[in-house]
Amino acid sequence: MLQTLERFVHIPDWRLTTAEILYHMPDHPGVLQTFVWQKIDRAPVFPELSKFLEFWRREIEGPLHSVRVASPALIRPTELRYADGQFVLH
Numbered sequence: 001m002l003q004t005l006e007r008f009v010h011i012p013d014w015r016l017t018t019a020e021i022l023y024h025m026p027d028h029p030g031v032l033q034t035f036v037w038q039k040i041d042r043a044p045v046f047p048e049l050s051k052f053l054e055f056w057r058r059e060i061e062g063p064l065h066s067v068r069v070a071s072p073a074l075i076r077p078t079e080l081r082y083a084d085g086q087f088v089l090h
Helices: 002-008 047-059
Strands: 013-024 032-043 064-070
Touching (some): 013 047, 032 047
Antiparallel strands (some): 013 032, 013 064
16 A cells, blocks of 8 residues: 555655856856855755756856766665675685
8 A cells, every 4th residue: 555655645855955066267268167056955856956057047157067966865875785605716
């Protein structure tokens, strides 16, 4: 029953999202500058980040080069399982 409900009920996944934004300096287009943005956002859609990037394109003179996003929804700790055995390397 719970598995059936999980398919139909979608609960938004709000998490701290960090974006590293590289942009070209307006006066020196060959130089890249970094800007770090953090906010609680919903993964994997990231509506707040999308709004901010739209604002950036519309209002800020420095053209975007790239955006790198980190969020706990994207980066998770590896699951560790112990193996029962012994491996010998020569």
